[in-house]
Amino acid sequence: MEGNSGGGVGIGVGGGGGSDVELMCKTLQVEHKLFYFDLKENPRGRYLKISEKTSATRSTIIVPFTGISWFLDLFNYYVTADEQDLFSKELQLDTKVFYFDVGENRRGRFLKVSEASVSRNRSTIIVPAGNSREEGWAAFRDILAEVNEASRLFILPNQQNPESAEQLVGLSDDVGAGFISGHNSQPSPSSDLNADRSVELPGQEEIGNMGVSKVIRVDQKKFFFDLGSNNRGHFLRISEVAGSDRSSIILPLSGLRQFHEIVGHFVEITKDRLEGITGASIRTVDPPQR
DNA sequence: CCGGCCG
Numbered sequence: 001m002e003g004n005s006g007g008g009v010g011i012g013v014g015g016g017g018g019s020d021v022e023l024m025c026k027t028l029q030v031e032h033k034l035f036y037f038d039l040k041e042n043p044r045g046r047y048l049k050i051s052e053k054t055s056a057t058r059s060t061i062i063v064p065f066t067g068i069s070w071f072l073d074l075f076n077y078y079v080t081a082d083e084q085d086l087f088s089k090e091l092q093l094d095t096k097v098f099y100f101d102v103g104e105n106r107r108g109r110f111l112k113v114s115e116a117s118v119s120r121n122r123s124t125i126i127v128p129a130g131n132s133r134e135e136g137w138a139a140f141r142d143i144l145a146e147v148n149e150a151s152r153l154f155i156l157p158n159q160q161n162p163e164s165a166e167q168l169v170g171l172s173d174d175v176g177a178g179f180i181s182g183h184n185s186q187p188s189p190s191s192d193l194n195a196d197r198s199v200e201l202p203g204q205e206e207i208g209n210m211g212v213s214k215v216i217r218v219d220q221k222k223f224f225f226d227l228g229s230n231n232r233g234h235f236l237r238i239s240e241v242a243g244s245d246r247s248s249i250i251l252p253l254s255g256l257r258q259f260h261e262i263v264g265h266f267v268e269i270t271k272d273r274l275e276g277i278t279g280a281s282i283r284t285v286d287p288p289q290r
Numbered sequence: 291c292c293g294g295c296c297g
């Protein structure tokens with residue numbers, strides 16, 4: 001597979017797929033498998049193509065743009081959950097269903113991710129948990145996090161079309177939303193957890209400044225998220241502003257992943273209190289008897 | 291190097 005002539009962060013050159021633009025590509029090796037992550041864009045929108053390649057087989061799943069953050073959350077769940085809590089999950093996106101199932105054989109533990117869609121055969125990738133401490137799943141999650149982060153930075157002023165603008169809004173909403181609990185469909189009447197949540201998109205100045213500032217409003221408070229750096233390194237500053245009071249925490253980027261995991265944990269354990277969002281849902285599948 | 295996936 002050396003044929004990447006010209007070292008292309010390419011503009012979808014030629015390939016029979018049509019005019020899809022490749023925004024980002026990553027590879028990950030887990031044991032003897034090679035996974036390709038390709039963030040692509042065509043006039044219909046963006047998607048993430050994940051391919052599993054072994055010496056003998058190759059299979060691919062296509063994740064719609066709005067599903068990337070859900071994939072990240074789900075992989076984070078499988079990485080961080082206790083072993084006895086590794087339930088199967090189903091991720092329902094607009095037209096597709098992704099099934100996540102944990103299996104184990106003499107080679108070790110693995111996560112099977114199947115994509116089922118009308119009009120196409122089911123395709124599956126299998127991600128080994130890894131030799132020690134689920135490093136395979138964690139590495140997979142880390143790539144998803146990179147793709148997820150990068151995907152929003154790729155939205156530049158000169159690329160804004162109606163579709164991508166909608167997607168960015170949806171992405172921002174996803175940041176504040178939680179899993180939908182499959183068995184609890186009753187909406188909570190007082191949704192104070194996300195009342196009045198709003199996300200302001202970065203303006204031109206912030207985009208020029210790497211497009212990495214965000215503001216959310218929750219009840220009477222505003223929270224500012226800004227990337228910064230000093231001679232000690234890079235950090236994320238989260239400022240809380242209520243009235244005239246402001247306080248900040250400075251989080252070194254080396255701790256951002258842990259921060260994300262912990263927030264995800266609390267999202268998970270409070271999910272029954274979060275309003276549902278439309279278009280995507282995750283539900284836990286009852287495990288087989290054992 | 292494995293090896294899962296049951297179409």
